[in-house]
Amino acid sequence: MSSAQQQVELVVRTIAETAVENEKYFGDLDAVVGDGDFGYSLARGFEKVLEGWDDLDRTDVGTFLKRTGMIITSRIGGTSGPIWGTAFLRAGMSAGTTQELSADQVVQMLRAATEGIKARGQSDVGDKTLLDALVPMTDRIEQEAKSDADAEQILAAAAETARRAAEETSDMVAKRGRASYTGERSKGSVDAGAMAVAVLTERIHEVWKTEGVS
């Protein structure tokens, strides 16, 4: 197994497990101005990913990520199915058959995922969605990668930025998704998707510290 494959598996597995563990928390966040199903949707979809874990096609990193994306799209409903599914598909397409993951490559994968989400959701930074955590986090990784930080340090920085960005969504007015129907009333609570990105990144950082492959 390539080191890229090992790393991607660790990250995907952590995302999946964290999504399942945080079902209630993510759902409660979505309940404030949304409909409360975000945690349930993610959890059910990533449960499927974990169930089929051993049978996932591991031909290469790209294929692995695309298969994951397809399970998500076919199993998760709501807005999150298409959004998260597209993100994994695009990341996979960007990763291709790479054997080793450089920080630059990770940034490219995240950019591809971001573009996929924007196209699918007809949304952009500033709309109070997960993009408002994902994009600043990607920017930070790109910036840290230019220094001589190692993977763990880069992840620490990414997690810190994601958390701050997610918290800042609290001041925003939602322009996309169900929260947008409430207009000004969407202010004062964080976006559920953005906070999920923060929690997932933090967890990836923690896991990396203890089990990290490099």
Place this chain on the structure above:
Amino acid sequence: MSSAQQQVELVVRTIAETAVENEKYFGDLDAVVGDGDFGYSLARGFEKVLEGWDDLDRTDVGTFLKRTGMIITSRIGGTSGPIWGTAFLRAGMSAGTTQELSADQVVQMLRAATEGIKARGQSDVGDKTLLDALVPMTDRIEQEAKSDADAEQILAAAAETARRAAEETSDMVAKRGRASYTGERSKGSVDAGAMAVAVLTERIHEVWKTEGVS
């Protein structure tokens, strides 16, 4: 206007006003093991009596009571309409054209009302209904009348007995009416109809003291 007519009007009017004032209390009592509509039913019916007060046929005491009974039967639904309507009808039939009301006559009227209720409700003393206040109260009036007590004293005694009897229904198991469906669970709360008899008698006694005709 005969003194009997004056006295009957005072009593009927007091009953009507007290029923309207106690709508919520009587309803709450019925809610414990019944369906909570007893206060509402009585209040709506006696409101009608009060609305048509000036036009009631005052040919004689009997007619007056019978007309009252007919308004009640035609306006009050539930169990209480037929029960209370019958009581007033029978009391009226017993009073007839009398010009003066003796204590004996009152007892006869109450006995007639009681028999009417028993027949209509296929019920008897011990079934945990208003009969369990009405019958002891009538007995007490009969007993007091044999002494040289005046009307006010008799009423005071009647009120005291009605209250005690009503409170004692708390230990009884309902065998008639909606409360009977709960069997043993009907124990521990007083019967709404019996407590209404107590409250009405107490109020009649009070009013008599201040406005009493004799």
Place this chain on the structure above:
Amino acid sequence: MKKFVNDPKQFVPEMLEGIALANPDTLTYVPEYNLIMRADAPVEDKVSIVQGSGSGHEPAHVMIVGKGMLDAACPGDVFAAPPMDYVYETTKKLASSKGVLLLVNNYTGDRMAFDMGKEMAEAEGIRVEILTINDDVAVKDSTYTIGRRGVAGNFFVIKAVGAAAEQGADLDELLRLGRKVNDVTRTMGVGLTACTPPAKGSPLFDLGEDEIEMGVGIHGEPGRERTKITNADAIVDVLLDAVVTDLPYSSGDNVALMINGLGGTPISELYILYRRAHQQLAERGITVTRSYVNEYCTSLDMAGASLTLVKLDDEIDALLGAPAEVAVRVF
């Protein structure tokens, strides 16, 4: 109280006015007697079918007036039997050459009002019969009460005699049919919450967050016993066992199965109950050939449901399958 209500005293009249406004071609409303009747009633040469009862059980009975069902309903106030006058006046208005059949759910107040109304109408030469419905198995000991209550199962009696009356059956035949259906119909209900009568403004009883009332009545009367809430399947099993063993219904029987919502429970949950009941009946060798999943006889806004079985034979099955038109409808 969180309800759509204006003056609670006008709850019933305003509802009836709404029904009349929504059905101008088919229904007539007589406000003096809370009377909703078919616009073409009394239909000559047809027995008129009438049911009263208290309000708060909608669609029963005011919204199931129509061809093939009731000819008229004269409800009382919320949870209060109609005053005797309403019954009397309704019977007079509905008098046809073939007479009037009064359907009465077995409660003290209803029995008295209808008995008195019948007597008065008969005194005027109208042929009247009363048929009492008592399908509730929750009320066990009939020596202590007026007997079993009439609950959601009344729908089947109404549907059967309504269809037969349309086909020309006379009063005696309708009495026979109605009794026959009532005799093979059994119901038991469960309440998850208490209902709130508009005039009271607060719930009729207190139920803990984890408590349910088994065998609850349709007037918020408490039931057989208060138990801890369990999952849907376990609740169905209790209801079904009480109902099945009562008649009893047995292997080889064909039945109609009704899951009736009590007012505050969405139809999605009713189908979850239906599923289990259907499956458990199959286990017992009992086949469901007619299904009824909806609100038929409610208890205001109570969350809860009741389960009804009717044992079918060809005669009953044909009557239940006959066409009918009512105000409670989708299209």
Place this chain on the structure above:
Amino acid sequence: MKKFVNDPKQFVPEMLEGIALANPDTLTYVPEYNLIMRADAPVEDKVSIVQGSGSGHEPAHVMIVGKGMLDAACPGDVFAAPPMDYVYETTKKLASSKGVLLLVNNYTGDRMAFDMGKEMAEAEGIRVEILTINDDVAVKDSTYTIGRRGVAGNFFVIKAVGAAAEQGADLDELLRLGRKVNDVTRTMGVGLTACTPPAKGSPLFDLGEDEIEMGVGIHGEPGRERTKITNADAIVDVLLDAVVTDLPYSSGDNVALMINGLGGTPISELYILYRRAHQQLAERGITVTRSYVNEYCTSLDMAGASLTLVKLDDEIDALLGAPAEVAVRVF
């Protein structure tokens, strides 16, 4: 949480199983895709009408599958649009020679799932069109959102295209008709309580004892504003004014009026709302010629209601009046 539920994750499948068990002759259930379809679908020489959407809105849409209405429904989980796969597989199964019309309530998740499902089905040579329904006037500023939501008014679009498809209309004609009905349909809702999704187990939002949510969505999304509770007539006046002035409906118009219950409100209260709406429309010179008072598109167990108007012309009136058969029924 006081609900009839077993495992919350099985809420939707168990409900669908119940629907299938209750309608063995008319409906087919395909568990893999939450698919409820007419037993005789796809009907050759007829466009198939399909609607997805999240669950929790029953009877919409799984209980209005039937002749003259939907050919199939493929719901997602509670309040979650169906996964794209369900749409794709359903479209494949429903493909008839005349194609498939996908009706979509205007929400981000639904739009995406149906767009993706349509693309995939088209890649296999199936003719597919999408018609988006957006009748909710509560969502004001469409530049900030994906646009108005689709709510209870979808019933009228379904009924109209369902009837027309039965009469042989082709896809283009159905698109024209569906858009025409959608264009003259407006809805606004009010929530008295929050709903409780089974998987969440607690209410979606907190409403004070004296508060109501005006313009509430059907997924428990908060609405235009939170106000103090008033009487039924005053609530109707707010809803009606928002709806009437939006199209606007004006004096001389004939309309269909729907009072839709959101799940926890009994039908008695719906008729109290209906009464006021009917009267106030008359005051404005608008005539109600078709009435719909029932639950059509609910929000689980939420107490509340929505008010919908459809401006009628002869074409729409005839389609709404055409016969249809659905699982949600009385008989």
